Amino acid sequence: MVGAGVVGCAIAYELAVRGVQVHVIDGRGPGLGATRASAGMLTPYIEGHSAALLQLGVCGLEQYDRFISRVSSDAGAPIEYRRIGTLQIAHDDAEAGKLAEEDRALSAMGVAHSLLSGREARQLEPALDARVTAGLRIPAHGYVGVQSLLSALVEAATRRGAEFSVAHVHAIDGAAPVRVETTGGALSADAVVVAAGSWSGGIVLAGRQAPVRPVRGQLLHLRLSEPPVSHVVWGAAAYLVPWQDGSVLVGATVEDVGFDERVTVSGVRRLLDDGERLVPALGNAAFHEARAGLRPATADELPIIGASSSMRGVYFATGHYRSGVLLAPLTAALVADQLVDGRERRELALVRPDRFGL
Ligand SMILES: Cc1cc2nc3c(=O)[nH]c(=O)nc-3n(C[C@H](O)[C@H](O)[C@H](O)COP(=O)(O)OP(=O)(O)OC[C@H]3O[C@@H](n4cnc5c(N)ncnc54)[C@H](O)[C@@H]3O)c2cc1C
Missing domain, CATH: 3.30.9.10 (D-Amino Acid Oxidase, subunit A, domain 2)
Incomplete structure (x- = not known):
């Protein structure tokens, strides 16, 4: 996992729950990107500008009660959520x-x-x-206290065996096992999820670039x-x-x-x-x-989620723009279903990486 914002941490937790051995690498440490500034509002009917975003947001909100109770109980910590x-x-x-x-x-x-x-x-x-x-x-509608959610996600994922480390990822070369070049040396993994938020485009991906600004x-x-x-x-x-x-x-x-x-x-x-x-x-x-x-x-204001069509073993979970907190539980479920079980939920059709040639 590259990136420990709310999106990367939610995916790390979901994968760890399903028994995957997860290593999360972040250049600064968890929750210090966009996530740190987020208001944590869960308001799909206000921010749902396009029909697709509305559909994703409503689906995201539906998951929240259960997601918060699972994470809070697994972390043994309260989360401000109302x-x-x-x-x-x-x-x-x-x-x-x-x-x-x-x-x-x-x-x-x-x-x-x-x-x-x-x-x-x-x-x-x-x-x-x-x-x-x-x-x-x-x-x-409602809100979640993002700092309390982030700490609980890190704790819950860690208790399930996920490992977090601080390093900057320069390049990822797809084809399982995937090679990841970091400031701490090269690593390899069966799969890598790019969840590096606004900086996702700065990672060299076999000649491609995630189009996120x-x-x-x-x-x-x-x-x-x-x-x-x-x-x-x-x-x-x-x-x-x-x-x-x-x-x-x-x-x-x-x-x-x-x-x-x-x-x-x-x-x-x-x-x-x-x-x-x-x-x-x-x-x-x-x-x-x-x-x-x-x-x-992203150009269409929808996130980029799921397996790359051209780089085997590389997954994306980025470009969440104004809705990353709302969509974090849904994103985690979409990625984990695809990566662990090979199952593609219908929401994935709205956010596939191949629409940007990834
Ligand atoms: C003011 C503000 C208010 C907001 N309010 C809401 C809201 O009410 N509701 C809502 O749903 N959303 C809201 N958002 C949007 C939401 O915060 C983002 O969509 C969400 O935080 C994105 O999470 P992320 O994990 O994708 O990215 P980030 O939180 O930015 O995390 C990306 C992580 O990747 C790491 N990283 C980047 N490049 C590399 C690299 N090469 N190597 C290693 N690590 C790397 C970074 O250090 C960072 O920790 C708001 C955003 C802002 C700024």
Whole structure:
């Protein structure tokens, strides 16, 4: 396994559970790529831009309850995970019109939800800005605390025999056994999974390159004495994720700046302003941290998952863009089914590596 982000760690865990001897190699150590900055929202009906992504996201969400209970029990550690629902809010007529459109689409799909007036939205969440004009509540949505999930995945995988080490992988030469060139020397394995997020394209793959590009996201971690809202709140410019301990995540920027992982003054300023515009009480919150991460994006905004069509023994699990946390359990199941049992679930047809010549 190359890469110990949420995707690589979920796959490592799933493979280890199925009795595979797993070695995870990461250039920095677990969870220090995009995963570190993630808000952990599980919100397929909001982020499902294309029909294919919606299908994957809904399937991903369905797996979450069972996945969290398995990982938590195998790791012997709690994971912050709550299906508290989302409340999307509008500040003007144009935004309210978009919520009304979503209302119609959700009704057509048979998804439980409610369209609210501004007054109803504020009754539900009294801390919301007084200028809110409409709301849309989707109860199935939720969030996971990504740091707690990541630590539990590493612990659970390790207990099942997986090994983690720090080294940079330069090149992979397919054809079982697969040869992996690292800064710590060359290794060989029956199969290698490329889960290196935005950096996947930097690994030399027998003359090929995974077409993944970085899209920076910045996120704030603020703290109040208690949660100011009881839903994940989603506005046109920002979202808020309320943890049980009073932490509030405010996200996120979407920036095309290459491999630049810095937190910037203008990014922080924008998120502070947009967050306060949703819930004014955030002006009184303690500033805990600002983080930035590089979301791995592909040209069609769908991940690349499954066996390479041209390099025997090489698998991909990359390009998860804005949904890597939501899709991690599904990705792990797709890869493990194919690699261990030779079984191809139907979702694999949406994300195959061969659509990019891999
Ligand atoms: C601000 C922000 C908010 C987000 N919010 C959400 C959200 O609410 N819900 C959601 O589902 N998703 C969200 N995402 C997206 C999600 O975080 C990513 O899709 C996910 O983290 C990708 O995980 P990954 O394991 O593929 O990549 P990463 O976490 O980037 O991990 C890749 C790993 O590979 C390692 N690596 C890279 N190259 C090499 C190499 N050559 N050799 C060895 N190791 C290597 C890196 O060190 C890194 O640890 C958000 C992202 C950001 C930035």
